[in-house]
Amino acid sequence: MDANELLRRYATGERDFWETNLRGVSLIGADLSEINLRGADLSQANFTGANLMGANLREANLRGAILRANLTEANLIAANLNTADLSEACLTDASLRGANLEGANLSGAILTESNLSEAQMRGADLSRAKLIDAPMNRVNLIDANLSEAILDGAILTNAILSRAVLEKAHLINAVLTGAVLEGANLSGADLSRAKLSGVNLTSANLSQANLRGANVSWATLRSTNFQKANLYRAKLCWSNLTGAILSEAILIDANLNRVNLRGAELKGAIMPDGRSHE
Structure with missing residues (x-):
């Protein structure tokens, strides 16, 4: 089937195009709302500016x-959205559960409340994307770029973000319980009031990050860089901070009960009692 036939049949009211072969088709600017293309071959197709609202x-x-x-x-x-270009796309309230988005370009995309749970997004570009309140349980974001992304209220329980770039990302009130962020770059990120209990941040970079009121208890924080980070009223109890860098970090009113600080760098850190560590 070619684009003209699809548009003609759609115009007559037909909506079901299950498993249709539309490989490489050009449907630029087409209105295909509520169309059913389940299982269709749309590889290399061009939907720039198209209306696919509610499409299956x-x-x-x-x-x-x-x-x-x-x-x-x-x-x-x-x-299968492997290497697809979804930059600036509007995916509000879309369901991408279990989708393959490896290497996809979602820079600047709007994914507010979109379900990305268990999606494969290794190496995807999500820079500046809006993922507010998005369910992202067990998502694979290894090596993904989420710099300056907005993930306020996103649920990333047990997500894998090893080596992901989250520089200056917004994760206010985000849920990252049990997530793996080993070697991730979160420098300058806003994690205020985020839930990070049980998280693995081994060798991650959180320099100048804001963790005000965050729950980082029972976490693995070995060799994590918290230089100049704001940990005001953060909960770090029972966490492993062996070899962590906390120089010039703000730890006022932080809960350090049962924390392992063996070999940690604390020079210039402002401790829970308000005193600067020499």
Whole structure:
């Protein structure tokens, strides 16, 4: 099927195009809201500026497709979006659970309340993306770029973010319980009131990060860089900070009960009692 036939049939009211072969098709600016393309081959297709609001793209092959489009409330469960271009796309309240987004470009995309749980997003570009209140349980974001992304209220329970870049990202009230952020870059990130209990931040960079009121209890923080970080009223009880860098960090009113600080660098840190560590 080609683009003209699809648009003609859609215009007559037809909506079901299950498993249709539309590989490489150009549907720039097309209005295809509520279309059913479940399991369709749409690899390398171009949907720039298209309206795919409420579209069913479940299990569709969208590898390498250009989807700079309106995908509000779209169903993309288990879809193959490997290396797809979704930059600046609107995916508000879309379902991407279990989707393959490895190497995809989602820079500047709007993913507010989108379900990305168990999605494969290794190496994806999510810089400046809006992921407010998005469920992202067990998502794979290894080596992903989330610099300046807004993840306020996002749920990243047991997510894997090893070596991910979250520089200057917003994670206010985010839930990262049990997440793996080993070697991640969170310098300048805002993690105020975030839930980080049981998180693995081994060798991560949180220099100048804001963890005001964050719960970082029972966490693995070996060799983590907290230089000049704000840990005011943070809960660090029962965490392992062996070899961590806390120089010039603010620890006023922080809970350090049962914390392991063996070999930690504390020079210039402002301790819970308000005194500066020499």
